[in-house]
Amino acid sequence: MVIVPPSIDLAAVGPELILTGAASLLLLVGVFLKEQSRFLNPWIALLGVILAAGCASSSLFPHTTFQGMYAADLFTRFFKLLFLLGTGMTILISIKYTADEQIEHAEYYALLLFATIGMMLMAAASDLVTVFLGIETLSLSLYVLAGYTRTRLVSNEASLKYFLLGGFATGFLLYGIALIYGSTGHTNLAKIAYAVSHGNLNTGLLTIGALLLLVGLGFKVAAVPFHQWTPDVYQGAPIPVTAFMSAGPKAAVLAVMIRVFEQSIAFMNVDWTVWITILAILTMTVGNIAALVQSDAKRMLAFSSISHAGYAMVGMAAASREGSSAVLYYMLVYTFMNIGAFGILALVARQNEQRTAMRDFTGFAYKNPALAFIMTILVFSLAGIPPMAGFMAKFYIFMSAIKAGQNFLVLAAVLNSAIGIYYYLRFAIYMYMKEDEAPSTLPPLRASLGLILALVISLYGVIRLGVLPAEYLDFAGKALLTF
């Protein structure tokens, strides 16, 4: 008998390997170095992220590897760079936060890197097994990160809720995968597509499987009606972790949805765009209306991040290459602007996150004009006001949906954008138009080096992608070609 060694293409998983190395190094450093050297941790993590980004942007020949379980294509590369951007910015805004809260352990940064590895596996998954492993690598890290400030009760609570509902969602996801496997005989997306379009299958079983899979993924991307955990978890988790969770992991789940639905389920006899359309409308509307009535800025941003996932799903409902590339572009823009906004929130919240209410932004523009101006640009972008990138991102999403004939969906999305402008502008109103009644006794706020770096990246993204989007759009469009 001849045993053929499996082909293992380590170059394709280079960024993952580098991050694994950096995270392991961090864990060792955490054990062997003294407490005074803890300030090194974020920089080691950041170095890992930069090296991984360098590795991810090196040239590649699109192919699938690891017996068809891992797709090393431009789509994967786009998402890898997006995740590394999100992780890098999160690390930058975490430096001061973790020092203030005395949680600057190596494990915090190691978990961020492990979560990033999970997201990368998700984006690269061309097999449902890889999807599952990626989601779990991500989720297990996030459960811990959400509860990282473990003496704070709200953080505990966020972590427990996230863990129980996340585990519940995993059950649905797995049952869906099991039924799809049972009806097609495969877990590989390309083979499922082939079986679906050529075979005489039990379509009932397959449809139930696909629906359960959608429920599981809907939980992870916080689509309404599977969103109940989101506001609580986002509000309870440490602010940098909330920033992290709202950008990268959502993009990762959307990447999985694009791959699974457009590559495999698309060949089924059911119109899956109807499912996505319903989810998108519910997600946008409920997220926005709930955000309207919040008085806590952190909770408001949590609800608004639900609605942003809804906008992205509008692009998915277009079910075209253009729609999908608009989703990619949207998530990139969202990563740039949202993490920056959370960075400023982390500064305003002060120690132990005591001051996260909207009214804590009162008079911010008089004390910190530069930061208030940056915050204004970021919230304008989140609201979708030109010339910021948030506008262009929404524009391409809506365009693709109109071309696909989804006029009603676009109408709902535009109405929702209008609601969004109302509550995002409340930041500007509090910062510029209200003054403190009593003179504050709190020490003045000073932006740390990490926050300044993160804001520079954020501003660059928001303005560059808003004014000159062509290059990045092209990148997002090409990502879909090799898919």
Place this chain on the structure above:
Amino acid sequence: MDMPVPLHHYLILSGILFSVGVVGVLTRRNAIVVYMCIELMLNSVNLTLIAFSRQLGDLNGQLFTFMVMAVAAAEAAVGLGIIIALFRNRQSVDVDDVNLLKG
């Protein structure tokens, strides 16, 4: 492949187990019992996968089961850690007591 017990028996059993798990998660109040119900859901999936694997004569389903088991073990470590952290702070693992954040 020839099976002494036909496929649909396994599927019905795993469907029942999955439903018991779902109902348990939605109705039980003790965090550890909720977690046990989640494990029940995962195990019903394992049963489904193995039944299909036998039916199709394809080993991938059984391999997937190992993945699920490995992940469930990791999840147990993390989950019990979270529950212990909660217990230290409030001397209770009742999910109804976990209500600082209004959902």
